[in-house]
Amino acid sequence: MSRELISYLLRRFAQFLLVIFIAVSVNFVIPRMLPGDPVATALARLQTAGTGQTMDIQAVSDAYRARYGLDQPLWNQYLNYWADLFRLDLGVSFANFPQPVSAMIAAALPWSVGLLSTATLISFFIGSYLGGRLAWPGSGRGIRMLVPGMMVLSAIPYYLLAILLVYIFAVYLRWLPPAGGVSTTRIMRADWATFVDIVRHAILPIMSIVLGGIGFWALGMRSQMVSVLGEDYITFAEAKGLSPGRVFFWYGIRNAFLPQITALALNLGAVVSGAVLVEVIFNYPGLGSLLYVAIRGQDYFVIQGVVLVLILTLAVMLFIVDLIYPLLDPRIRR
C-alpha cells in the first residue's frame, strides 16, 4: 500500500464519520422540530383506548416526560441520545409496548439486507453487462431488440411492476406465494426446506426490483461504453491482436464500469426508498414494512430508529464504494 492510498483511505474514513455524525444529529433534531407533541399524542391514544378511569393528565404527562428525558434541556437530551445510541438503545415502541425498537429492527434488518442486496446486485451487474453488449458492434441483433423493452420496464415504477407480477405469478399462475417473507406455518430452522421457502417468497419482490432497475443500468452503461469504444486504447488493443472477448471485458467494460459505480453510489438512496414500497406491497417482513406500519401508527421511536438505520446503511455502503473505487481506478488514489 502506497502512502497515497493510505492517506486516501484515512480521508474517506474521516468523511464517513462526519456523514454519520451529521445524519445522527439531523435524526435527533427533525422529530423535535415537528409540530405536535409525542407525549400528548401518546396520552390521547391512552384516553381513547379509555378505560374510563380518570387520570391526572398533568401528572401522567410529567411522568412521561421524565421517563423519556424530555424535561431536560435540549443539549442534555442530545447527549443522552448519543449515549443511548452507543448502548444500541433506540427506545421503546408505542404500538408494541414495551418491545424495544432495537429488537424490532434487528428482526427486520436481515430480511431487507438480503432482499435489497441480492436484487440490487443482480440488476446492477446484469444491466451493466447488457448495456455493454448493446454498445458493442459485434453483438447480435437479438440484444439490440431488448432496448425498447428495457426502456418501458425502467419507466414503470417498482411498485406498479410489483402489483403486475403478483397478479401474473401469484394470483393467475399460482406459481409463487403472493406475500410474506416465509410461509406463516413454517417453523424457522437452518435447513434446506426453510431456505427454499424463503427464496420462493423472495423471487417476486426481487424480480420487481431487478426488472425495474435493469433498464436504468443498461442504458447508463450503453452510453458509457459507446464513448469508451471510441477511445484510442480500444483500437490499440485490437491492433495487438487480442480476442474480442478480452477487448470487450478488459478494455471496454472495465473502463465503462467506473462511472456506473459512481451512479450506483448515488442511487443507493433511491434503491432503498423504492424497496420500502416493494416490501409494503409484498408484506415483506423487512425495514420497509416496519417503517410503513410505524408511520401509520405514529410510532415515533420506531420511525426514528428505522430512518437512522437506513441512513447508517447508506453511509456504510457509500463508504464501501469509496473503498472499492481506488482498486478499480488507480487515478482516484489521491
Place this chain on the structure above:
Amino acid sequence: MSAPILDVQALDVVYDTPAGPARAVNKVSFSLKPGERLGLIGESGSGKTTMGTALMRLTRAPGRIAGGRVLLDGTDLLTLSPRALRATRLRDIALVPQGAMSALNPVMRLRRQMEDAILAHEPRRKKAEIDARIAELLTRVGLKPEVADRYPHELSGGMKQRAVMAIATSLSPKVIVADEPTSALDVVVQRQVMQTLGRLQEGLGAAVVLIGHDMGLIAQFADTVGVMYAGRLVEIGPVAAMIGAPRHPYTRLLIDSLPGIDVKRRLTGIPGLPPPLVKLPTGCPFAPRCPLAYDRCRSELPLPQETAPGHSVACHLYPENAELPPMPAPKEEAAP
C-alpha cells in the same frame, strides 16, 4: 530487387455519410520492401490516418474498406478470417497509433497490457519468460524495466509513447504502421521518439509506414515519401527526389510552405481548401487549387505514371514535361 513485404493495391475506403459515400482513400497503391521506411504525408482530411487503420483492417463504421488488396508477405489481409487476422496483427503488422498518449488503458498497469499482447499470440509462455521479455522490450525503447509496474497516468507523454512502441515491437513485426507517433509531444521528445523508432526499425529490419503532416520530420526519417491529397496518393518517390525535384505541383507547394530558418520570408500557404470527399470534382482533385491546371486537368483524372524508377506521379503535366515547370507565384488570399 526483393519481393515487397507490403503491397497495397487500389485500396478504397469510404465513409458512409447521409450525403453519400465519402471516399477517404481512393484507389491507393504502393508497395514496401522489407526494411524500407515510407513516409506518408498530407494535410488533415487527406485520408492518411484512414489508410493507416485500413492497412491493419481496423476500419470501423461508418468507415468501410470498399475494395482493393493489402498483401502482407503475399497474404491478403482483407480476405483473412477474423481469427487469422488477429493472429497477424502485432505478430506481422503492428500499429503505433495516433495519439499514443491515450493508447494505453488507464486502469491497467503497463505490465498487464504488455503481457496480454504477448499471451494473445503465444499463450503457452511462462510468466518468468514474459517478465524477462517485458524488461528487455522496455530497455530497448530506453525505459527502465520498473516502469512496467506503473499505471499510464504515472508516465510522461514521451514515456507513454515509448511504452506503446515497446508493445508494438514486442513480437518483432515485419511491418510497423506508425500514425503520427509524435503528435502532442514537444520537439525535443519528438526527436527522441523518432530516433527510438529508427533504432527499433533497424534492429528488427521491419518496414515502416510513417504517417504524418510534418514534412521536416518525415524527410529526416523516410527513404521514400508519398504525398496524399483528397484520398489519393498523388506522388511517391525517393526522399531526395521528392524534396529536391518534386513532380506534382501540390508537393512543390507543400515544400514551399515550410518555413526556412536561414532565409526569412513571408510564409506562403496553398490558397483554397481540399475538395469535399463526398462530391469530388471530375478530373484532378487538386485542379481547382493548382496554378498550372489546364482544361484537361478539370475533365480527366490523371493516373499515376512512373517518371523515374521508383518515382511516380499522378499529373497530366507528364510525360510531356521532364520536370515540373516553374510555377507562377500563388496569389495571396484576400484577407477575410
